[in-house]
Amino acid sequence: MACSRNIALICSFALLWTAEFGFADDLGYTLAPAPSPFTDETDGEDPTAPPPVDATRPVSAPPSTNATGGACQIFDVTNYGAVGDGNNPANEAFQAAWAAACKLGAQSTMLVPGGVFLLNPIKFSGPCNVTPGVEIRGRLLAPANMDSFPDRAWISFETLSQLNITGVGTGVIDGQGQDTWAAHGTCHRDSNCKLAPVGLDLVAINGGSLGDITSLNSKGFHMGMWGSSNFLIHNANITAPGSSPNTDGIHISGSSNITVTDSQIGTGDDCISIGASTTNITITNVQCGPGHGISLGSLGKYPNEKEVFGLTVRNCTFTGTSNGARIKTWPGSPDNTVSNVIFEDLTMENVSNPIIINQNYCDGKHGCSSEPSRVKLTDIHFKNIKGTSFTPAAVTLTCSEGMPCSEVHLTDIDLQHILAAQSLTAVCSNAQGITAGVQNPTSCLST
Ligand SMILES: *[C@@H]1O[C@H](CO)[C@@H](O)[C@H](O)[C@H]1NC(C)=O
Ligand SMILES: *[C@@H]1O[C@H](CO)[C@@H](O)[C@H](O)[C@H]1NC(C)=O
Ligand SMILES: *[C@@H]1O[C@H](CO)[C@@H](O)[C@H](O)[C@H]1NC(C)=O
Ligand SMILES: *[C@@H]1O[C@H](CO)[C@@H](O)[C@H](O)[C@H]1NC(C)=O
Ligand SMILES: *[C@@H]1O[C@H](CO)[C@@H](O)[C@H](O)[C@H]1NC(C)=O
Ligand SMILES: *[C@@H]1O[C@H](CO)[C@@H](O)[C@H](O)[C@H]1NC(C)=O
Ligand SMILES: CC(=O)N[C@H]1CO[C@H](CO)[C@@H](O)[C@@H]1O
Numbered sequence: 001m002a003c004s005r006n007i008a009l010i011c012s013f014a015l016l017w018t019a020e021f022g023f024a025d026d027l028g029y030t031l032a033p034a035p036s037p038f039t040d041e042t043d044g045e046d047p048t049a050p051p052p053v054d055a056t057r058p059v060s061a062p063p064s065t066n067a068t069g070g071a072c073q074i075f076d077v078t079n080y081g082a083v084g085d086g087n088n089p090a091n092e093a094f095q096a097a098w099a100a101a102c103k104l105g106a107q108s109t110m111l112v113p114g115g116v117f118l119l120n121p122i123k124f125s126g127p128c129n130v131t132p133g134v135e136i137r138g139r140l141l142a143p144a145n146m147d148s149f150p151d152r153a154w155i156s157f158e159t160l161s162q163l164n165i166t167g168v169g170t171g172v173i174d175g176q177g178q179d180t181w182a183a184h185g186t187c188h189r190d191s192n193c194k195l196a197p198v199g200l201d202l203v204a205i206n207g208g209s210l211g212d213i214t215s216l217n218s219k220g221f222h223m224g225m226w227g228s229s230n231f232l233i234h235n236a237n238i239t240a241p242g243s244s245p246n247t248d249g250i251h252i253s254g255s256s257n258i259t260v261t262d263s264q265i266g267t268g269d270d271c272i273s274i275g276a277s278t279t280n281i282t283i284t285n286v287q288c289g290p291g292h293g294i295s296l297g298s299l300g301k302y303p304n305e306k307e308v309f310g311l312t313v314r315n316c317t318f319t320g321t322s323n324g325a326r327i328k329t330w331p332g333s334p335d336n337t338v339s340n341v342i343f344e345d346l347t348m349e350n351v352s353n354p355i356i357i358n359q360n361y362c363d364g365k366h367g368c369s370s371e372p373s374r375v376k377l378t379d380i381h382f383k384n385i386k387g388t389s390f391t392p393a394a395v396t397l398t399c400s401e402g403m404p405c406s407e408v409h410l411t412d413i414d415l416q417h418i419l420a421a422q423s424l425t426a427v428c429s430n431a432q433g434i435t436a437g438v439q440n441p442t443s444c445l446s447t
Pocket of ligand 5: 285286287315316317
């Protein structure tokens with residue numbers, strides 16, 4: 001049996017990628033499931049029909065050799081006993097298919113065909129000789145009840161190089177968070193209740209991609225990425241109601257060289273949040289809303305956070321979000337540095353705080369420190385940002401009294417109030433920098 005087009009692609013690329021980059025990075029970060037990733041103290045359907053089950057698929061697909069000379073074997077979870085009727089947890093079958101693919105030592109794909117597969121929390125761990133491609137055509141369904149979640153995540157991939165996951169445009173990761181948001185969505189502020197799990201957790205992944213996939217109604221964060229590098233997320237459709245608590249779309253921390261592109265994210269918290277110890281993160285062509293915007297931070301709440309260097313957010317649209325481009329750090333933080341951050345070519349549509357730096361970020365439940373934040377922000381660019389603001393304070397740069405912001409560049413900022421008759425203001429404290437081009441509202445940076 002020949003591989004399908006997507007499978008053939010995954011199989012044929014796998015060896016090339018593995019050969020090009022080894023998996024040997026010591027990022028120097030602790031990958032222990034620290035509480036920090038899930039304690040983003042932010043302010044805060046009907047599933048689509050599954051595609052039909054492919055009943056013609058043979059019970060065991062033989063390896064097929066292709067032009068690159070590699071064998072391409074498909075490990076279909078239904079050949080290991082998974083039944084796509086949404087009824088019985090398919091964990092054993094998925095785990096067996098993964099184990100077989102992982103130990104194969106040649107190019108392979110773990111295939112989830114059309115159907116609805118109920119899964120309890122599950123972890124796909126490496127390293128593998130050759131990391132299998134993962135193709136999800138159907139729907140992965142989380143148990144509705146929180147009792148099934150002893151751990152911090154629902155579906156995890158861990159310690160893998162060149163991991164390519166595709167939903168081929170039909171795959172859905174359905175967290176069924178509707179029943180748990182009310183009781184567990186704010187548990188990050190209450191140690192007596194259980195934190196809602198992240199839907200798809202990518203831990204210590206070096207190289208690869210995730211794309212053409214929908215994440216729906218996660219219980220906690222939709223996707224988390226920790227201790228990973230050289231990874232691309234593309235064509236992700238992330239959807240949850242604007243009122244769903246702590247359902248960040250994608251959270252990235254302790255990671256390098258990550259790109260997120262061509263994605264729609266509408267959720268109840270940050271569309272994308274970037275945590276500490278991250279370098280070279282690029283976010284382009286993302287449509288965000290509803291949600292809390294694209295945020296760097298919060299930073300400075302925990303000891304041992306490392307610097308953030310090189311974040312670019314370009315060509316994104318924010319619609320009805322509470323923030324647009326945001327950086328937030330805690331007061332009383334340890335020393336850290338954030339530099340080389342670029343927010344450019346952004347369109348704001350009725351955004352409450354289109355541009356905001358808040359170094360006094362505190363949700364008021366942790367006993368807010370009266371000491372200034374010691375996270376130094378420097379070389380921060382806001383460029384070609386246009387559209388409408390829902391509040392008059394369209395540009396807010398509240399920097400630390402102890403570590404003032406330096407080299408903040410405001411270039412071609414052209415914002416209007418959503419109500420034509422009202423004017424906008426910029427509010428600064430401890431913010432030094434340079435302006436160029438249009439400034440609506442008038443800049444408040446000190447030179
Ligand atoms: C795997 O992901 C990488 C991006 O990190 C991409 O360049 C490569 O083409 C992907 N392979 C397939 C088969 O999609
Ligand atoms: C995203 O997923 C939701 C829920 O499945 C669906 O209603 C919507 O059409 C999808 N959007 C895109 C652009 O694929
Ligand atoms: C940043 O990451 C991109 C891929 O995401 C890579 O192409 C680029 O070389 C990286 N740049 C640096 C300076 O590491
Ligand atoms: C990020 O990309 C750059 C440029 O390709 C590379 O030199 C660096 O090693 C990468 N970082 C990691 C952690 O892989
Ligand atoms: C900007 O993003 C939109 C989608 O949000 C895309 O259609 C367009 O091609 C992007 N522009 C550039 C220059 O990449
Ligand atoms: C703008 O956003 C506010 C609050 O998010 C909302 O109440 C209002 O209806 C929106 N206005 C328009 C014109 O979309
Ligand atoms: C048999 C088979 O699947 N061959 C594929 C090998 O990979 C190339 C792409 O590099 C495909 O074009 C072939 O179809």
